[in-house]
């Protein structure tokens with residue numbers, strides 16, 4: 001086994017013994033993956049089979065884990081990765097493969113994500129016989145996504161995250177049962193190898209590593225979901241930063257999937273892309289991680305909670321107000337952040353608090369920032385009514401988690417994620433309640 005010292009990135013080829021020792025002691029340095037056989041194999045395979053060359057190399061970073069690092073400076077406008085189209089795994093790749101005949105016969109038709117999930121399971125089973133073995137071999141064997149949390153662990157998540165997770169896991173379970181059921185009667189080789197564990201592994205690979213790639217919709221696949229995902233080997237080693245400024249897409253001239261960065265990187269820095277403007281709830285649910293100080297974190301107020309508040313406070317002209325708000329598209333994405341209620345949410349609560357005389361000049365809400373501020377005390381009462389129970393709930397969950405983590409068999413990585421999600425939500429709720 002390679003020692004930690006051997007694995008360290010050296011900042012200069014000429015560095016002597018003392019320098020190497022210092023680098024070894026520095027926990028903020030990335031650790032080179034040059035001794036990882038699976039990563040060596042994928043690079044050799046991509047170069048030999050596809051002529052793929054790249055200036056980014058895999059490394060393990062202290063805060064983000066395995067990712068890609070540049071050895072040279074990168075300037076804005078540079079191409080980070082240019083992946084030949086033949087290296088993408090799209091639904092067309094699946095339909096053209098030896099299992100295409102099964103996919104084309106499937107009833108009811110598979111969604112694009114199910115299609116890719118089944119393909120990955122099948123190719124993984126083929127092991128070294130699969131042309132994709134070098135890629136599948138370097139994929140993580142487990143994830144920290146909700147499907148990998150025990151039911152006890154899930155019960156400690158903030159309520160609104162738990163509700164969203166329940167929905168996703170229900171969908172995942174349903175998708176598995178559909179595939180298992182169909183394969184039992186029409187594709188027994190798949191049925192024999194298919195387990196729920198294998199299915200969720202494959203599902204999360206597709207969910208957390210796919211790039212946006214618009215395929216021509218095949219008549220063999222369900223149109224319930226758009227066909228716009230593809231696996232992009234090697235490129236999918238890039239981690240997420242909400243600050244990353246990149247452009248990604250297929251270049252029809254070069255026939256490559258390209259990522260261009262508009263950021264500056266120094267040698268030996270981790271290079272990032274952005275998976276989207278996601279808060280930590282979404283990052284956890286879709287990708288199984290969170291980032292500290294995420295500027296996209298929000299707490300979303302549900303429509304049901306708005307209706308409950310209307311009921312509790314016997315809001316006057318309720319139907320008229322809700323119609324008005326709906327008409328102006330103000331009843332969706334009602335959030336609060338570390339800056340308090342969003343303008344949209346504030347507008348909804350001000351409207352609910354209005355008397356008829358206010359409603360008559362309602363449209364001024366768009367032009368005058370401080371208008372209707374005489375309604376703020378009522379708005380605050382409604383906010384406390386809605387948000388305080390969630391904050392109290394989270395404080396209880398946090399207390400119970402501290403006790404349970406000493407006793408129960410909880411995964412420490414999962415516990416850390418749960419604690420962070422609770423803390424983030426508590427900060428937003430506390431800040432909003434104190435405004």
Ligand SMILES: C[S@@+](CC[C@H](N)C(=O)[O-])C[C@H]1O[C@@H](n2cnc3c(N)ncnc32)[C@H](O)[C@@H]1O
Nearest residue numbers: 064066067208209236237238239240287288289
């Ligand atoms: C497309 S992969 C990126 C490469 C991945 N780290 C690997 O080792 O293969 C996406 C996964 O990387 C991890 N990830 C991405 N960005 C991260 C970040 N900023 N911090 C921590 N983990 C991150 C999450 O586990 C996510 O599901």
